Amino acid sequence: MRRSLIFFMALLMVLSTTAFAGAASGQKRTLRVAGESWQVSKIFLEEAAALFEEAHPDVDVEIITYADTSVLSTYILDWARGNTDVDIVFLDGGVTFAKQFDAKGLIYDFEKDLDIFKNYDPNNLKPGVLDYGRVNGNLINFPIIFEVYGVSVNIGMFKEAGLVDEGGNPLPIKDWDDFYEYAKKLTIKDANGVVTQQGASIQFGNNLIGCIAAALAGELGHVTTEDGINFDLQNDAFRSILANWQKGVLDGYYSVDTFVDNSGGRNALKAGNLAMCFEAAGRWMEAELMLGKGTVTVLPTPGGKGTYGFGGGVVVPKASPNADLATAFITETLLGEFVQTNTFTQFGKMSVVADFYDKSVGEIPTWGNLDKSMDNALMPPTYEDGQKWLDGVCTILQAGLVDANTTPDMMIDQIVELMGSIRK
Numbered sequence: 339m340r341r342s343l344i345f346f347m348a349l350l351m352v353l354s355t356t357a358f359a360g361a362a363s364g365q366k367r368t369l370r371v372a373g374e375s376w377q378v379s380k381i382f383l384e385e386a387a388a389l390f391e392e393a394h395p396d397v398d399v400e401i402i403t404y405a406d407t408s409v410l411s412t413y414i415l416d417w418a419r420g421n422t423d424v425d426i427v428f429l430d431g432g433v434t435f436a437k438q439f440d441a442k443g444l445i446y447d448f449e450k451d452l453d454i455f456k457n458y459d460p461n462n463l464k465p466g467v468l469d470y471g472r473v474n475g476n477l478i479n480f481p482i483i484f485e486v487y488g489v490s491v492n493i494g495m496f497k498e499a500g501l502v503d504e505g506g507n508p509l510p511i512k513d514w515d516d517f518y519e520y521a522k523k524l525t526i527k528d529a530n531g532v533v534t535q536q537g538a539s540i541q542f543g544n545n546l547i548g549c550i551a552a553a554l555a556g557e558l559g560h561v562t563t564e565d566g567i568n569f570d571l572q573n574d575a576f577r578s579i580l581a582n583w584q585k586g587v588l589d590g591y592y593s594v595d596t597f598v599d600n601s602g603g604r605n606a607l608k609a610g611n612l613a614m615c616f617e618a619a620g621r622w623m624e625a626e627l628m629l630g631k632g633t634v635t636v637l638p639t640p641g642g643k644g645t646y647g648f649g650g651g652v653v654v655p656k657a658s659p660n661a662d663l664a665t666a667f668i669t670e671t672l673l674g675e676f677v678q679t680n681t682f683t684q685f686g687k688m689s690v691v692a693d694f695y696d697k698s699v700g701e702i703p704t705w706g707n708l709d710k711s712m713d714n715a716l717m718p719p720t721y722e723d724g725q726k727w728l729d730g731v732c733t734i735l736q737a738g739l740v741d742a743n744t745t746p747d748m749m750i751d752q753i754v755e756l757m758g759s760i761r762k
Contacts, residue, residue, distance in 0.1 A: 367660060368398045369399045369425050369664065370399075370424045370660075371667070372404050372426065372427045373402075373404070373428035374403070374428065378401060380681055381677060385676065385677070386667070386677050389671050414442065417442075417445075420657050425663065425664050426653075426654055427652060428651070428652050429479060429650070430650055432479070432648040433651075433720050434720045436478045436651070439478070439653060440473055444655055444656060446478075448480050449476075451661075452664075454477075454665050454668070454669065462692060463691060464484075465692075467690045468481065470717055479652070480668060481650070482649075482677075482690065483650045483688060486647045487618060487646045487647075488619035488636045488637060488707075488708055489639065490614070490625060491613060493632070495524055496613065499523045508635060510637060511614075513557075513640050514578065515582070517538065517586075518585065518586050518591065521538035522589070524614065535612075536591075537613050538591060538592050538613065539595065539602065539614070540583060540592055541616065543597065545600070546731055546735065547718065547728055548618075549617065549646075550569065551716065553579050554576060555714070555715070557643065558570065560644075561718045561719075568719075571750050576746075576750065580739075580746035584738065584739045584744075593606065603616075603617060603621075604624060604625075607622075608624055608628040619711075620685060620688075622686070624686070635704050638708055638711045646715065647716060652672070678698075679697060683701055719762070721762045722761040730756040
């Protein structure tokens with residue numbers, strides 16, 4: 339009996355060990371996807387995770403929210419040691435941060451390393467969008483959405499100011515002179531001179547480089563000099579733009595809220611206190627959600643020759659053991675219909691997939707106002723010292739625009755000097 343009991347217990351242990359080994363071999367893999375809070379919500383990452391898990395029962399998708407771009411420096415340190423807590427990272431601001439990762443050899447090239455188009459036809463994508471993710475020809479930041487700059491306008495305020503055509507549509511903003519004159523008519527002050535309705539806002543904060551690029555593209559049809567590296571600033575067109583911005587600020591028609599609050603313009607538009615908001619074109623949709631359907635629209639960047647375009651994309655660190663899952667998640671769900679159409683129709687983050695883009699524009703005709711801008715959208719150069727560049731330009735313009743003794747030439751000279759001092 340004792341011998342039988344010992345045999346039974348030994349057999350049980352063997353079976354248990356075998357069962358454990360089988361469970362271990364069948365363990366689920368975990369794909370870790372990181373993004374800022376707005377990316378998690380507006381690109382529907384939780385929903386994308388659920389769709390991918392349904393299609394891949396052997397995979398768990400973990401969505402990680404990181405606070406802001408300051409966290410990205412931690413990724414650099416971890417990835418350089420061959421460690422990572424994430425497999426896919428969403429990045430804002432085009433290739434600026436991806437370029438820093440790539441310079442240290444920390445992220446994959448989606449074409450050369452991951453062969454992402456082996457199972458996905460690149461012809462499905464809108465022409466040109468992949469360029470938003472390339473650095474020196476290498477596709478290091480795969481675009482999931484793209485955006486352009488434009489002027490979001492409050493239709494009711496334009497009507498009250500008489501700035502509409504016979505059909506009640508806001509008059510076009512042909513150039514920056516129009517922008518100033520409209521802002522002047524749209525600004526309302528009380529008996530004490532306090533502004534109760536602001537005519538216009540330009541993003542003079544963390545999107546200032548984008549505003550400069552959009553303004554140059556609108557007026558000149560290009561952003562850089564012939565070398566493709568330096569911003570084309572030493573010309574009459576940009577001199578006139580800065581003079582216009584300074585006059586609008588000094589006269590009180592252009593808000594300076596974005597000097598200290600990057601969301602100052604968009605929040606004022608959503609609150610119904612601002613008539614024109616010059617920054618990412620999707621602001622009109624955010625405001626319409628708050629103010630009601632048909633209350634806000636969007637118009638092209640003044641000048642009409644182009645605007646600033648940029649992609650929001652993802653990178654995959656070389657330290658990740660799940661690069662195969664990462665490429666599948668991108669092509670199957672992030673480029674899938676649910677994510678691509680909803681992020682466009684609900685939040686104005688444009689679809690990079692041609693069919694879904696066309697479908698969304700068909701549902702929301704207002705986007706047709708920017709057809710030409712979208713076709714002629716330009717991406718400005720990004721610099722290795724990108725933060726120094728942004729901070730420096732903000733310091734120069736925020737000081738110069740409020741000082742009548744600072745001429746446009748003085749501001750341009752300072753910016754050009756800064757541009758020559760940074761690593762590109």
